[in-house]
Amino acid sequence: RREQDLLGKRILVTAGPTHEDLDPVRYLGNRSTGRMGIAIAEAAAARGARVDLILGPTNLSTTAEGVQVLAVRTAREMHAASVALWPKANAAILAAAVADYRPKNVAKQKIKKKEGALSVELVRNPDIAAELGQDKKSHQRLVGFALETNDELVNARRKLVSKNLDFIVLNSPSDEGTGFGHTTNRVQFVDATSVKPFDLKEKTAVADDILNELVTRF
Numbered sequence: 131r132r133e134q135d136l137l138g139k140r141i142l143v144t145a146g147p148t149h150e151d152l153d154p155v156r157y158l159g160n161r162s163t164g165r166m167g168i169a170i171a172e173a174a175a176a177r178g179a180r181v182d183l184i185l186g187p188t189n190l191s192t193t194a195e196g197v198q199v200l201a202v203r204t205a206r207e208m209h210a211a212s213v214a215l216w217p218k219a220n221a222a223i224l225a226a227a228v229a230d231y232r233p234k235n236v237a238k239q240k241i242k243k244k245e246g247a248l249s250v251e252l253v254r255n256p257d258i259a260a261e262l263g264q265d266k267k268s269h270q271r272l273v274g275f276a277l278e279t280n281d282e283l284v285n286a287r288r289k290l291v292s293k294n295l296d297f298i299v300l301n302s303p304s305d306e307g308t309g310f311g312h313t314t315n316r317v318q319f320v321d322a323t324s325v326k327p328f329d330l331k332e333k334t335a336v337a338d339d340i341l342n343e344l345v346t347r348f
């Protein structure tokens with residue numbers, strides 16, 4: 131039995147991709163599997179937390195005791211569920227790969243092909259992290275992820291401030307064995323004044339590193 135260092139805490143976790151509909155059969159999506167967020171949810175529950183896992187469309191899920199799974203499809207559904215649960219949470223860990231944009235119009239019927247190019251207008255989705263950060267109370271902690279291809283530290287710190295996060299889990303997509311589709315990840319924890327690098331390890335172990343950091347910040 132694990133140390134119950136999250137006993138009495140309620141933790142919100144977002145995970146997986148979102149699907150943004152184009153028409154009744156097509157969507158824009160991304161390659162997130164949800165594996166990192168599911169690992170965090172399971173580890174937090176094993177350490178005594180009550181976990182709400184808001185999970186985008188993916189093949190992976192969890193039946194772990196202490197994890198309540200809420201399946202959503204779109205960024206707007208994930209946003210609505212997150213905003214509703216945030217006031218009850220002691221912390222949120224936002225591991226989802228939320229689509230920044232969605233098609234402005236969802237065609238009621240399947241879009242037919244025709245000659246020439248097709249343009250789709252996209253509009254911005256709500257930024258869940260930023261909104262939770264805006265409403266964050268002094269007893270709440272907020273953890274975000276960042277995947278940057280360039281100027282990673284500068285960009286991560288910018289996000290830390292703009293979304294009012296307590297720390298960011300930074301991973302680089304160029305690293306061998308990290309990110310989408312892998313069972314391993316190499317991360318750095320970034321806050322305003324420090325950077326903590328970690329070795330490449332299983333996402334289940336990364337999950338515990340993240341929760342260790344969170345526990346020190348309560």
Ligand code: C5P
Pocket residue numbers: 144205224225226227228229230255256257258259260273274275276277289
């Ligand atoms: O701005 P960027 O997408 O790089 O920020 C990544 C962090 O913000 C992740 O923690 C992600 O889950 C969260 N996010 C969000 N809602 C969005 C976009 C990102 O919660 N619409």
